[in-house]
Amino acid sequence: MFQRHPQNPLIRPQDAAPSRPGFEVIGTFNAGAVVYQGETVLLVRVAERPVQNEAGGNQVLVPYYSPEGELVVREIRRDDPDFDTSDSRFVIHRHTGELFLTSISHLRLARSRNGVRFELEPAPWLKAGQAEEAFGVEDARITPVGNRYYVNYTAVSPLGIATGLVSTHDFAAVERHGIIFPPANRDVTLFPCQINGRYVCYHRPMPGMFGGYNIWMAESPDLRHWGNHRPVLRAQPGGWESGRVGGGAPPIWTERGWLSIYHAADRQDRYCLGVFLTPHDDPARVIARAREPIFQPEAPYEVEGFFGNVVFTCGVVLAGDTLRLYYGAADESVCLAEAPLAAVLDALA
Amino acid sequence: MFQRHPQNPLIRPQDAAPSRPGFEVIGTFNAGAVVYQGETVLLVRVAERPVQNEAGGNQVLVPYYSPEGELVVREIRRDDPDFDTSDSRFVIHRHTGELFLTSISHLRLARSRNGVRFELEPAPWLKAGQAEEAFGVEDARITPVGNRYYVNYTAVSPLGIATGLVSTHDFAAVERHGIIFPPANRDVTLFPCQINGRYVCYHRPMPGMFGGYNIWMAESPDLRHWGNHRPVLRAQPGGWESGRVGGGAPPIWTERGWLSIYHAADRQDRYCLGVFLTPHDDPARVIARAREPIFQPEAPYEVEGFFGNVVFTCGVVLAGDTLRLYYGAADESVCLAEAPLAAVLDALA
Numbered sequence: 051m052f053q054r055h056p057q058n059p060l061i062r063p064q065d066a067a068p069s070r071p072g073f074e075v076i077g078t079f080n081a082g083a084v085v086y087q088g089e090t091v092l093l094v095r096v097a098e099r100p101v102q103n104e105a106g107g108n109q110v111l112v113p114y115y116s117p118e119g120e121l122v123v124r125e126i127r128r129d130d131p132d133f134d135t136s137d138s139r140f141v142i143h144r145h146t147g148e149l150f151l152t153s154i155s156h157l158r159l160a161r162s163r164n165g166v167r168f169e170l171e172p173a174p175w176l177k178a179g180q181a182e183e184a185f186g187v188e189d190a191r192i193t194p195v196g197n198r199y200y201v202n203y204t205a206v207s208p209l210g211i212a213t214g215l216v217s218t219h220d221f222a223a224v225e226r227h228g229i230i231f232p233p234a235n236r237d238v239t240l241f242p243c244q245i246n247g248r249y250v251c252y253h254r255p256m257p258g259m260f261g262g263y264n265i266w267m268a269e270s271p272d273l274r275h276w277g278n279h280r281p282v283l284r285a286q287p288g289g290w291e292s293g294r295v296g297g298g299a300p301p302i303w304t305e306r307g308w309l310s311i312y313h314a315a316d317r318q319d320r321y322c323l324g325v326f327l328t329p330h331d332d333p334a335r336v337i338a339r340a341r342e343p344i345f346q347p348e349a350p351y352e353v354e355g356f357f358g359n360v361v362f363t364c365g366v367v368l369a370g371d372t373l374r375l376y377y378g379a380a381d382e383s384v385c386l387a388e389a390p391l392a393a394v395l396d397a398l399a
Numbered sequence: 400m401f402q403r404h405p406q407n408p409l410i411r412p413q414d415a416a417p418s419r420p421g422f423e424v425i426g427t428f429n430a431g432a433v434v435y436q437g438e439t440v441l442l443v444r445v446a447e448r449p450v451q452n453e454a455g456g457n458q459v460l461v462p463y464y465s466p467e468g469e470l471v472v473r474e475i476r477r478d479d480p481d482f483d484t485s486d487s488r489f490v491i492h493r494h495t496g497e498l499f500l501t502s503i504s505h506l507r508l509a510r511s512r513n514g515v516r517f518e519l520e521p522a523p524w525l526k527a528g529q530a531e532e533a534f535g536v537e538d539a540r541i542t543p544v545g546n547r548y549y550v551n552y553t554a555v556s557p558l559g560i561a562t563g564l565v566s567t568h569d570f571a572a573v574e575r576h577g578i579i580f581p582p583a584n585r586d587v588t589l590f591p592c593q594i595n596g597r598y599v600c601y602h603r604p605m606p607g608m609f610g611g612y613n614i615w616m617a618e619s620p621d622l623r624h625w626g627n628h629r630p631v632l633r634a635q636p637g638g639w640e641s642g643r644v645g646g647g648a649p650p651i652w653t654e655r656g657w658l659s660i661y662h663a664a665d666r667q668d669r670y671c672l673g674v675f676l677t678p679h680d681d682p683a684r685v686i687a688r689a690r691e692p693i694f695q696p697e698a699p700y701e702v703e704g705f706f707g708n709v710v711f712t713c714g715v716v717l718a719g720d721t722l723r724l725y726y727g728a729a730d731e732s733v734c735l736a737e738a739p740l741a742a743v744l745d746a747l748a
Binding site: 234281 | 496498531578583584602612613620621625633
């Protein structure tokens with residue numbers, strides 16, 4: 051039902067200047083999306099890594115923020131017996147379990163009048179600013195609530211993967227609201243209004259021990275403090291959502307109920323998008339769920355890339371009756387696909 | 400510094416009647432503690448399992464609450480190739496990862512005039528009552544706040560290990576407040592008053608992926624909704640707290656600051672107790688921490704048992720200048736050890 055835009059990918063790593071000397075951009079993807087003052091505004095995840103120097107073959111460069119808030123680059127020799135450097139995404143200490151990432155992300159603003167041709171700002175809109183973000187900030191979702199825009203994002207650090215919250219009224223001044231979900235938890239999607247007198251969100255815990263990667267709901271009096279956690283949508287054995295499910299775009303109000311586009315991965319980490327529906331007054335109760343993916347990696351820029359076979363959304367925009375799906379392709383670029391809202395609703399079982 | 404009570408263990412499995420026919424009690428341990436109307440009140444974790452029938456050698460009986468709220472016992476054959484039954488504590492499906500526990504816990508009230516000789520009630524005080532508790536409720540902590548007693552506990556289910564909250568004013572009527580921390584999170588300790596206008600607790604996330612098992616802090620306007628999560632105390636490599644740390648007894652106000660007795664385990668799962676101190680107005684800032692355990696498994700009933708080499712506290716009582724430490728020994732019995740409060744404070748580096 052979705053038509054890929056012919057100009058895909060809309061934003062590519064080479065379109066973004068690195069935020070500092072000595073770094074190169076390797077990913078521009080997983081963008082939150084909203085319409086603000088007539089423009090489509092994206093908050094793009096920009097992933098950077100230190101440019102390898104001449105000794106690059108013998109060492110790995112890992113960037114992180116020190117406790118003093120300085121970005122430092124540590125060199126880890128590939129022949130250091132204490133470290134496992136076999137995975138290109140991270141380095142891990144064999145005995146202590148200490149972990150470093152080989153890239154670090156920030157959020158960058160992009161604007162467009164037509165929703166297709168974006169101007170990416172040269173500097174970060176939000177970068178790591180506290181210990182819980184020492185490995186960067188990732189995967190923004192933007193939700194208008196009242197006269198403010200709330201932006202939740204993934205905060206990554208040696209302490210794990212958590213979710214932080216900031217807000218803005220003009221996309222210039224940013225107020226921080228701290229970590230709203232401790233490790234391990236991401237893929238938070240906020241509802242744009244109160245339901246039964248409480249703010250509501252979906253979130254996706256990643257428990258150690260056992261339990262699986264499922265979508266939960268929480269309630270809040272103020273968007274900053276969350277409770278009354280309940281499971282909502284579980285991964286399904288055997289198929290395209292057997293590995294995990296997690297929130298995608300913030301829920302969309304439709305006449306039939308709240309429409310949620312979420313992501314799911316199978317055991318081979320192939321990421322597709324699914325859709326479910328809840329009543330207007332009960333976001334914990336799934337009343338319809340599409341059995342098949344509504345969108346899956348097929349185009350070359352989705353199948354091949356930094357991490358191939360991934361389509362992943364952090365935001366959609368409703369333009370009249372058309373759903374404009376902004377999505378990250380292969381953990382590398384920002385893309386767009388469009389479908390009539392009615393067609394998406396028809397996919398619900 | 401702690402003196403074990405000569406009548407230890409104070410409560411043993413054989414002291415507790417099973418809550419239903421066909422079950423046997425295998426553990427009475429990890430009790431929350433508080434003084435109420437002149438008596439010491441404990442909320443004891445009572446672990447039960449189905450009594451094996453004649454075919455016991457060939458099968459494992461796993462108890463759990465069905466979605467309809469009925470306690471059912473499923474028989475899993477040891478020769479079923481789909482299940483791994485090699486661990487006595489749980490059974491796991493080899494392909495789907497589906498998990499069952501071989502025992503199920505509830506919370507039971509015990510009262511004592513002298514804090515040593517306890518009367519255990521015959522029926523559960525709190526048992527599983529929602530989907531997030533299908534495998535039982537465990538490890539209560541009791542905190543007086545205003546004119547109510549708040550009891551947080553571990554809620555276990557196929558969805559993971561979470562923390563629930565209830566409250567009571569008389570230890571008879573119980574009001575439920577839902578799941579306050581989603582999986583995987585337990586070892587929550589509430590402060591008995593607001594600090595800087597917010598309620599405060601420590602909690603212990605168990606992240607998947609990476610991050611370690613460390614103590615975090617959160618704030619709340621109402622004890623039900625929690626935010627502003629920050630790390631407080633990290634596991635230390637190499638020694639008695641290299642595996643994990645987690646909250647023990649609810650924090651105690653002293654003239655020097657808030658005193659927290661916590662548990663720590665090494666990589667061999669030997670559980671000891673440690674202690675740290677924070678300022679009255681800043682529970683996120685550790686100003687002193689004992690380098691050595693203040694209490695560790697040494698007595699026979701601590702070294703041997705259902706899960707040996709464990710001392711684990713969920714509650715202490717301050718009796719004059721004496722700290723009465725109630726603790727679970729070897730995941731099997733309730734024990735008591737006493738120390739002068741001043742001696743515990745002297746242990747702080």
